Amino acid sequence: MKKKDLTKETKILDATVAIIINYGASAISTTKVAKHVGISQSNIYLYFEDKQALLEGVYLREISRLEETPEMKLVMDADRPIIERCFNYLKAMYDFAMANPYSLFVISQIKGLSKSFPDLIEKLVSGHNPVATLFEDGVQAGVLRSIDRSLPMTLIFSVIQRHVENVQNGSYAKNVVSFEELSRLIWGGIAIVPYPSHLLHS
Amino acid sequence: MKKKDLTKETKILDATVAIIINYGASAISTTKVAKHVGISQSNIYLYFEDKQALLEGVYLREISRLEETPEMKLVMDADRPIIERCFNYLKAMYDFAMANPYSLFVISQIKGLSKSFPDLIEKLVSGHNPVATLFEDGVQAGVLRSIDRSLPMTLIFSVIQRHVENVQNGSYAKNVVSFEELSRLIWGGIAIVPYPSHLLHS
């Protein structure tokens, strides 16, 4: 019997991402994805139940890429000092976003696609959300501002995403806005302790 | 001869907004909008050149609503102290967003719809963009952080939008996160002078 091509699922996800990057998530169709991969349109349904599942697959893979970063793993190490973990979280997000300039864009595109998507995504992600714990620890320790964590999380995500977009579309050069400048902006918002300059070069 | 119904353009825009609120901007079609208004689909083309123009119309109207707020007009008064103008800008954005809970959502939905939309929108809004001047003045006066203004602008927009969304979907009650708490978060990010508590009740 014939076996499934195990690389094909990846290829389909890659093609979907490519289309989102170039035309936005609303432009996604199984027809276009199939054409991009070079397979028949119906073939996609052997790897994904429907279009919704395909989009969820892209979303989840992108989230995992972020979470499985070595730097991000380190952030989640509860033995390290909390201020260091919070700061390194910013650095990890920044490094990831710069290394994967379209990742945050793809995530936000899928999130914003359908009104019902955000709820669904909460379900998909919740449970195994280690960032939530980090924020709670940070507040407890008096490092982070005591406020619903969705607000600082949104702040971090959108500011970094915007920065990467600015660099990407040539609005300014990469070095015009350094990590220090960007993280000072973010830190000023989310934290209630002074900016930890000493952690910059570690 | 027959005259155009001058209220119809408004009705079409309203219907478009309603659909965006309920199903997201990707769900917009002239068919659905027409059905919602109770007119024929082709009738829409008498008021808007094409679907793109319709979406631009919605976008521009929403931006205008925000800019034409009395509070926002006050913010742009260059005779007032700059720290007051900056702070009142936050208050104006907050009040507007709370009074029009879906306005920022609609704006961001349209912005994120097509990859080519952002550029177009910059063109549409720039030129008559008084907020840019406010930010420049703020930096010059040593009130605001010296950084590309798109970053603090994104910060303000996304944090307030998120807050309104949280309230809207019952994530927390309106009074759980006060304007003071929210504006302290934002101010900590964008400003380099202490939070102006004295401006809270004016």
Added chain:
DNA sequence: TTGATAAAAGATAAGCCTATCTTTTAAGGA
């Protein structure tokens, strides 16, 4: 009252979309 005129509705072409069903193809085991 009638005629000119523009708005509104109706009809339609051409295309894309999803999801399913059917047919072909190819790989591995017997």
Added chain:
DNA sequence: TCCTTAAAAGATAGGCTTATCTTTTATCAA
């Protein structure tokens, strides 16, 4: 080598979409 079986391609139904073209309707002016 041949047969089984699942993957892949093909075909298709049914629906929605945009934009244009044609026909009807209603209003204003003469």
